[in-house]
Amino acid sequence: MLIALENQKLVDAIAAVxxxxxxxxxxxxxxxxxxxxxxxxxxxxxxxxxxxxxxxGETQQHILGKRQLAKFFGAWGPVTFEKNLPEIQQRADCWVARTQPVAVEFQCSPIGAEQVAQRTAGYRKVGAYPCWLLGERFGRQKIGWSLIDRFASPLRGWGLCLLFWDVGRQQIRVVHHLYQDATGSYGYWQSWVASLSELEAGNQRRLWVPPINVRQFRHDLNQKLMRATPALRPLQETLYLHGYHLAGFPTAFVTQHVTLPLFGQGLLVWRAVVGAWLFALRGTVLTPATIDRLAVQGLLVIGGHLRAGRFDGKVGLARAQHDFIQELIAAGYLGRVKSGWQINAEPQWAADYTVWLKNDEKKSG
Ligand SMILES: [Zn+2]
Incomplete structure (x- = not known):
């Protein structure tokens, strides 16, 4: 820690004897x-x-970083080191006094999702905006659900992002506009930010999402299924009951849309599962309530989440549902009726996946 008491007065370690x-x-x-x-x-x-x-067990990185961050956030208001908040039994690494105070946490040591959520809630309780800046240890981790669940938060101009503080450069590395493509791969952009005005300005670059390769994705799915990858087992079991092979999903389900990074195995696989369930209901009217239920169940089966520590997935899931239904209507598979939708035709799944693969090999060989 940088601040201690001497004769009931706060002293900075720099001035201590x-x-x-x-x-x-x-x-x-x-x-x-x-x-x-x-x-x-x-x-x-x-x-x-x-x-x-x-x-x-505080590292030199943490001690140095706190001093740098105090300077960095100084443009927003007076900064206090290690602000003690007895009412929530927490101490903010830096506390920026402004209309809405900012509690800066420079996280260098391991921490679980529960503890992050608890500390975030604590700062909210005392009216502060919790700002998590991650240290080296987290910077070395692969961007995926574990980091996103704990720390990702929406920030104006940056979409959903993670903030890393680099002690060497004394800059924030903003990992922003986090998303998952339809195959479930995590995507993001990265920008270095040297001042608060740059942070406030938001992203200035043009963002472009590379298209997914559906053929490659089918092939990879098939490989994973042959290796009995645990994450795919509940999916294949679900589809098997309907006589389908996961990798043989209908071309009508293919999409280039991206989602919030809450979609587990990805939007395409979600469409495969929800689509299989939906078309099994032929002869009945599909009500909005039914679609809602299948959408949530589908998300859980593909290892997705309705929410993360600092953002909600409801709107994103509603959008995924809406787009899927609209595309199925446009392609003639569903038709509108009074209280929902009815099935007009069924999209074709690849019946014998091995034949499909052999054809594929001939083409590429
Ligand atoms: Zn103590």
Whole structure:
């Protein structure tokens, strides 16, 4: 930590003197000043005990970063280091005082989704905007559900994003407009931001999503099914009951749309499952309630999520449903009736997938 108490006054480690008596501002226990030639000064508890806000094992990266961030966020208002918030038993790495205060968390150590959610809720409770900036450890992780679930948050001008603080460059690396393409691959863009005005300005680049390769995707699905990939098992079982092979989904289901990164195995596979269920209801009227139910069930079967820690997937799922139904109507498979839709024709699944593959090999060989 950078701040300790001396005679009931807060002292910055930079201004502290060796061998003075310092206490933790939260638990009042003794803290020791650490100061070396290659080490930026900081305090650490003598005995960790049960301090609610202790950050022991704090790295030099964290200590350095906090000082840099205080400077970076200074343009928004006066910044306090390690602001103690006793009512929620939390301590913000940096606290920016403004109409809506900003609680900056520079996260360098491992942390679980539960704890992130709890701390985020704590800051909201005291009226602060929680801003998570991730350190090196997280920067090395692959962008996927684990990071997105814990830390991704919508930010004006940047879509859904993750923020990384780079201590070397003293800049924010913004991983923005996070999405999943129809095959379930995660996509994003990356921009370096050197000031708050650049952050406020938002993304200035033209964004272009590369199209998916459906043939390759079918091939990959088939390979995964042959290797009995666990994530696909519930899907194949669901479809098998209807006599379908996952990789043989109808061409009518193909889409180039992207989704919020909540779609597990991806939009195409979701369409395959929901489509199989939907067309099994031939002879009945498909009501909006039925479609809603199938859409949610489908999302769960493909390993998707209705929400993440800091954003909701309801609107995105409603859009996926809407687009699918509209395309099926346009292609003549569904027709509007009074209380919903009826099935006019059924899209063709590839009946014998191995034959389909052999044809494919001939073409490519
Ligand atoms: Zn303490």
């Amino acid at each position: 060796r061998h003075h008596a310092y206490q933790c501002p939260a638990c009042q226990r003794t803290v020791i000043l650490h100061h070396g030639t290659h080490v930026a000064p900081y305090f650490a508890h003598q005995n960790l005990g049960t301090c609610a806000v202790a950050t022991e």
